Amino acid sequence: MADEPSEWIESWEEDSERSEWSETGAIKKANQVDDWLALNPDGTVTVFCGKIDSGTGVQTALAQIVAEELDVPIERVQMVMGDTARTPDEGITAGSTTIRFGGFALRHASAEARRALLELASDRLDAALDELLVRDGVISVSRRPAQTITYAELMGGKRFNRAITLQAPLKRPEDYRVVGKPIPRVDLPRKFTGAPSFVHDVRVPGMWHARVVRPPSASAELVSIDETSVQDARVVRLGNFIGVVAEREEQAVRAAKQLKVEWRETERWPEMEELYTSIRRQATSDDTVREEGRVESALRKATAQVEARYRQPFQAHAAIGPSCAVADVQADRAVIWCSTRGVYPLRDELADLLQMRPEQVRVIFVEGSGSYGHTGSEDAAADAAVLSQAVGRPVRVQWSREDEFAWEPFAPAMEMEVRGGLDPQGNVIALAYDVWTPSHVAGAQFLAGQLISGQPPEPPEWSGGGDRNAPTNYSIPNQRVRVHWLSGLPLRTSSMRSLGGAANTFANESFMDELAAVAKSDPLEFRLRHLDDPRAIEVLKIAAQNANWGAALPQGEGQGIAFAQYENEEAYVATVAQVHVDAKSGEVRVKRIVVAHDCGLIINPDGLRNQIEGNVIQSTSRALKEQVTWDGSHITSLDWDSYPILKFSEVPDVEIVLINHPDQRAVGAGEPATITTAPAIANAIFAATGARVREIPFTPKRVRAALT
Amino acid sequence: MASELTITVNGKQHRVEATSDTPLLYVLRNELGLNGPQFGCGSESCGACTVLLGSKVVKSCKLPVSDATGGAITTLEGLSADGDTLTSLSASLHPVQRAFIEEQAAQCGYCSNGMIMATAALLWKNPHPTDEQIREALDGNLCRCGAHLRILRAVKRAAELFDKERDPDGR
Numbered sequence: 002m003a004d005e006p007s008e009w010i011e012s013w014e015e016d017s018e019r020s021e022w023s024e025t026g027a028i029k030k031a032n033q034v035d036d037w038l039a040l041n042p043d044g045t046v047t048v049f050c051g052k053i054d055s056g057t058g059v060q061t062a063l064a065q066i067v068a069e070e071l072d073v074p075i076e077r078v079q080m081v082m083g084d085t086a087r088t089p090d091e092g093i094t095a096g097s098t099t100i101r102f103g104g105f106a107l108r109h110a111s112a113e114a115r116r117a118l119l120e121l122a123s124d125r126l127d128a129a130l131d132e133l134l135v136r137d138g139v140i141s142v143s144r145r146p147a148q149t150i151t152y153a154e155l156m157g158g159k160r161f162n163r164a165i166t167l168q169a170p171l172k173r174p175e176d177y178r179v180v181g182k183p184i185p186r187v188d189l190p191r192k193f194t195g196a197p198s199f200v201h202d203v204r205v206p207g208m209w210h211a212r213v214v215r216p217p218s219a220s221a222e223l224v225s226i227d228e229t230s231v232q233d234a235r236v237v238r239l240g241n242f243i244g245v246v247a248e249r250e251e252q253a254v255r256a257a258k259q260l261k262v263e264w265r266e267t268e269r270w271p272e273m274e275e276l277y278t279s280i281r282r283q284a285t286s287d288d289t290v291r292e293e294g295r296v297e298s299a300l301r302k303a304t305a306q307v308e309a310r311y312r313q314p315f316q317a318h319a320a321i322g323p324s325c326a327v328a329d330v331q332a333d334r335a336v337i338w339c340s341t342r343g344v345y346p347l348r349d350e351l352a353d354l355l356q357m358r359p360e361q362v363r364v365i366f367v368e369g370s371g372s373y374g375h376t377g378s379e380d381a382a383a384d385a386a387v388l389s390q391a392v393g394r395p396v397r398v399q400w401s402r403e404d405e406f407a408w409e410p411f412a413p414a415m416e417m418e419v420r421g422g423l424d425p426q427g428n429v430i431a432l433a434y435d436v437w438t439p440s441h442v443a444g445a446q447f448l449a450g451q452l453i454s455g456q457p458p459e460p461p462e463w464s465g466g467g468d469r470n471a472p473t474n475y476s477i478p479n480q481r482v483r484v485h486w487l488s489g490l491p492l493r494t495s496s497m498r499s500l501g502g503a504a505n506t507f508a509n510e511s512f513m514d515e516l517a518a519v520a521k522s523d524p525l526e527f528r529l530r531h532l533d534d535p536r537a538i539e540v541l542k543i544a545a546q547n548a549n550w551g552a553a554l555p556q557g558e559g560q561g562i563a564f565a566q567y568e569n570e571e572a573y574v575a576t577v578a579q580v581h582v583d584a585k586s587g588e589v590r591v592k593r594i595v596v597a598h599d600c601g602l603i604i605n606p607d608g609l610r611n612q613i614e615g616n617v618i619q620s621t622s623r624a625l626k627e628q629v630t631w632d633g634s635h636i637t638s639l640d641w642d643s644y645p646i647l648k649f650s651e652v653p654d655v656e657i658v659l660i661n662h663p664d665q666r667a668v669g670a671g672e673p674a675t676i677t678t679a680p681a682i683a684n685a686i687f688a689a690t691g692a693r694v695r696e697i698p699f700t701p702k703r704v705r706a707a708l709t
Numbered sequence: 710m711a712s713e714l715t716i717t718v719n720g721k722q723h724r725v726e727a728t729s730d731t732p733l734l735y736v737l738r739n740e741l742g743l744n745g746p747q748f749g750c751g752s753e754s755c756g757a758c759t760v761l762l763g764s765k766v767v768k769s770c771k772l773p774v775s776d777a778t779g780g781a782i783t784t785l786e787g788l789s790a791d792g793d794t795l796t797s798l799s800a801s802l803h804p805v806q807r808a809f810i811e812e813q814a815a816q817c818g819y820c821s822n823g824m825i826m827a828t829a830a831l832l833w834k835n836p837h838p839t840d841e842q843i844r845e846a847l848d849g850n851l852c853r854c855g856a857h858l859r860i861l862r863a864v865k866r867a868a869e870l871f872d873k874e875r876d877p878d879g880r
Contacts, residue, residue: 056817056854185813192818193806193825195745195786202744210739250739251731321749321757321853322819371817371854402750607813611859615816618855641754641851649844652857 031089037110042157051091052103056371070111083366093343183607212257242452285485294479299431303422313504314628322370324377328385339382340369375495383447410495417508427520441466443495466500510563510680544597548577561684567673572600578681587705601665620678622647719787729775745785756823756850808867816854
């Protein structure tokens with residue numbers, strides 16, 4: 002763990018050299034056109050992509066980029082995603098970077114391939130390069146239209162043997178025919194007809210089924226195990242790791258329930274009510290991520306001072322399909338099918354766990370249930386690999402619902418404290434922001450490995466993510482943003498959609514509203530007054546306009562607004578929420594949400610809308626309902642009753658306005674619209690009732706308490 | 710003890726070996742090799758495992774296989790006219806499947822099986838449901854990705870496609 006800020010910066014810089022965090026990183030490692038695509042004899046194109054589709058439909062957007070730059074019909078593009086035997090190493094898929102980085106690589110590989118094909122055609126057709134035209138994989142000569150040759154005739158089945166120079170001409174956005182169009186998702190017909198699509202559908206000859214018998218908590222120690230308590234199943238014990246493997250799935254499920262195991266528990270977590278107090282008692286490693294002007298003296302001079310504290314609980318990814326993997330581990334080679342976010346990093350870690358060489362291990366990505374961050378997928382892969390190695394046959398492991406809710410890494414709890422000062426004109430002259438957060442990035446720490454070795458998990462390689470969107474885009478002359486890194490939290494945590502971005506924006510944008518209220522300003526006008534960036538101003542104005550901002554509303558209803566630029570340099574989002582609050586029960590009903598969204602050049606407007614809708618509904622659910630609960634050291638939110646999510650009857654109407662800037666780089670859209678929802682809802686609750694909720698989720702009980 | 714049971718799935722009779730308390734889902738997936746119904750919770754609370762028993766929606770993750778021997782079971786695979794899984798679009802797709810494709814009504818697609826099956830059952834009983842009736846019919850089907858609004862649009866479109874099928878000239 003890097004304790005000093007300087008070390009932290011250094012490790013971040015090292016990290017940014019890794020393939021997943023730069024445009025050209027992956028191309029440096031895989032610099033041949035053939036590493037990225039193959040032109041088949043039948044005219045189809047196979048794309049080898051090291052990024053994966055975590056249920057967002059991004060494979061279609063990537064296929065569009067290839068179809069566009071290579072000039073082939075999109076129906077002929079086949080995507081292979083995440084296979085250590087076939088695809089380049091593009092690290093892990095995270096941080097809404099698949100289009101930005103993965104798309105960059107495929108765009109240049111395709112442009113290079115097109116260039117190579119044109120050069121060949123120029124020879125074959127005896128025409129200059131600038132006389133050639135391409136349409137749908139057919140090259141013709143402009144002055145001799147009858148003379149054509151297809152890509153397949155030129156290259157089908159042959160290798161390009163050509164490096165990606167990054168110099169091949171790229172298409173101009175105004176010439177795009179595929180990029181920017183709402184191309185239907187390539188994966189949905191299969192999923193809607195029951196064709197095998199998910200890792201859950203992988204079947205290998207001779208495969209048996211397994212379940213892991215989990216301890217009551219991670220640090221519990223095995224005291225005794227009665228192997229005679231189960232029939233029809235093999236019991237595998239490796240340290241504190243226990244699995245049951247059976248020919249039939251129902252036998253494994255039954256055995257996992259029946260196996261008699263005694264554990265000794267030593268750990269006790271803080272009581273739920275004590276969580277935030279215990280967080281503040283921890284020693285921290287502090288980092289000032291922004292300092293401008295003189296905050297403390299400006300706060301003292303301010304006409305009005307405002308202070309507030311906000312809280313974000315542990316939340317679960319709560320995928321509908323539990324983690325699952327299939328492994329076939331033999332003496333000298335292993336194949337693991339799983340829905341990991343990074344096949345190469347996982348391969349190296351699994352090789353370590355299996356005591357094999359990385360080149361003996363092949364990891365194949367197969368889609369899982371939508372994941373939104375670091376889930377149990379990699380753990381399930383390790384479970385399956387260890388159990389397959391132990392029993393010497395292919396093994397499929399699927400977590401139970403309870404396993405998923407108890408053992409997936411959660412989005413960490415955080416606390417935010419903000420102080421602000423206004424001048425006599427009601428402008429913000431000072432802002433002091435402090436956040437207490439652990440790293441949102443967990444290192445390699447398989448549950449299986451941890452249980453086998455009895456060692457606690459390794460601390461993360463670097464502290465990150467908790468500072469995301471802690472600074473705002475507002476012009477405030479005196480401001481300071483400090484991050485107080487916690488060394489860890491009792492519950493297992495890692496990255497979840499937007500990392501700290503959601504909690505920090507909840508705090509910042511609620512606080513802007515609190516300042517506006519003290520300044521007696523309209524929340525929209527107040528925000529506009531503190532912004533210079535035209536794109537920021539544009540999203541706010543468009544969201545407000547489409548939401549009919551300021552219109553009279555029925556009793557008990559209110560509108561709230563929130564704005565952010567994701568990571569302060571990516572997509573711009575403004576959200577207006579309209580809520581109804583039942584004054585008696587405290588129940589909040591989100592009726593309508595309007596989002597204005599600017600992520601630069603739009604690749605697929607329908608895919609983008611789908612992403613934004615998903616962000617909005619999921620983050621509404623997180624804001625209103627979701628928190629992980631526990632007792633002692635046991636998670637108690639283990640099913641859909643104790644961890645409820647938004648249902649059809651509760652889903653708001655969502656209206657999305659896309660702002661396309663073809664001249665601006667395409668940035669990610671998988672997370673930005675998640676971060677402005679909770680503050681927009683909290684601000685709407687305030688507008689409806691005058692009551693301020695500062696702790697997520699906004700349960701009826703909490704809202705009722707704020708009302709009195 | 711495992712015994713031999715006969716179940717009717719997608720119009721075909723199958724003899725399967727299973728203990729009578731085995732959940733139907735495991736039999737459909739592991740004995741018959743079907744992929745439509747998925748495991749989600751094992752407690753009938755998310756709907757990923759939905760199949761039809763006759764025209765009734767059932768969650769197959771808990772239902773003992775012995776309780777399903779008497780009726781006709783339809784899975785996602787059996788909705789389309791020829792009962793085959795399709796890798797490309799074809800006219801033999803069920804109107805609900807067509808509507809889901811036209812509305813692009815999914816994100817990860819793991820819950821799609823339940824959404825499509827519940828919609829098929831709803832429209833069977835009620836060809837012109839109101840928004841509220843649709844939301845109520847689908848309330849037991851969870852979606853984590855937030856594809857709800859697309860799914861609602863797809864149900865409406867499916868109702869229109871059914872109407873067209875029944876009365877192609879719109880009379």
